[in-house]
Amino acid sequence: MAEESILLAEHGACFICGTQNAMSMGVSYYWDTETVHAAFTFDLRHQGPPGHAHGGALAAVLDEAMGAVVWLSGHSAVAAHLELDYRQPVPLGELISLRAWSGEKGNRSVKARAELYRADGSVAIEASGVFVIAPHLFVNDQWHRALSPVADAPPGPAA
Numbered sequence: 461m462a463e464e465s466i467l468l469a470e471h472g473a474c475f476i477c478g479t480q481n482a483m484s485m486g487v488s489y490y491w492d493t494e495t496v497h498a499a500f501t502f503d504l505r506h507q508g509p510p511g512h513a514h515g516g517a518l519a520a521v522l523d524e525a526m527g528a529v530v531w532l533s534g535h536s537a538v539a540a541h542l543e544l545d546y547r548q549p550v551p552l553g554e555l556i557s558l559r560a561w562s563g564e565k566g567n568r569s570v571k572a573r574a575e576l577y578r579a580d581g582s583v584a585i586e587a588s589g590v591f592v593i594a595p596h597l598f599v600n601d602q603w604h605r606a607l608s609p610v611a612d613a614p615p616g617p618a619a
Contacts, residue, residue, distance in 0.1 A: 465490035465497070468528060476524045487521055489528055496529040499557040502550060513550040518576065522587040525560035526572035530591045533562040535570050536598045537591035545586045554579050560587075568593050 468489045472480045477487050485506065489498045498521070508514030523539055530537050550556060560574035569592050576585040 465492045468496070468532075474524075476520055485517070485521065487524070489525060491528070491532055494561060496525045496532065496560045497558060498525065499555060501555055502552050504552060507552060509549065511552055513552060515544075515546060518546070518550060518585055519544055519587075522558060522560070522574045522576060522585065523589065525558055526574050526587065526589045527591060529560045529562045530570045530572050533570065535565070535591070535593050536595040537570055537593045538597060539589055540569065540592040541590040543588050546584070547586065548578065548582065548584045550576070550578065550584050556584070 468477075468491055470477045470479050470488070472478045475481055475483055476485050477489060478484045479486075483505070485500070485502075487498050487500050489496050500521075502513040502517060506513050506517040508517070519542065522544065523542055526542075527537070527539060556576060556578060558574060558576045560572060563571035563573055565571075569590050572589050572591060574585075574587040574589075575583050576587070578584050
């Protein structure tokens with residue numbers, strides 16, 4: 461990971477990172493020109509098994525990280541296929557971290573990978589995703605346009 465990281469823009473009403481959503485998980489993502497990363501804790505709102513994070517909450521933060529790294533790699537895309545290998549449970553209240561990176565680009569898709577780490581550094585989840593390039597879905601999306609300019613996105617309004 462690079463020494464300097466840039467805090468990514470939050471997405472308003474997003475339930476993962478948005479500040480305009482009272483139920484948001486409040487995750488802040490950072491970009492270091494190669495990976496998207498974050499550190500945070502899950503609380504009772506994210507509980508699945510007693511005392512542990514829900515698998516869907518875990519999947520959501522990894523999906524968001526992989527989607528962000530694909531976007532920052534220059535592609536306006538959406539998740540088409542996600543795979544997660546849950547290696548160990550993630551306790552509530554424990555500081556966890558994650559890292560996502562972009563992979564192979566196809567004609568209409570981009571692959572990404574991510575890992576979620578427990579406080580002791582062990583890998584709790586390995587994730588991979590296929591993201592389909594879909595610029596038409598972001599035509600009126602102020603949050604993604606603000607995040608970064610991308611090569612395959614439709615032009616935004618003139619400044």
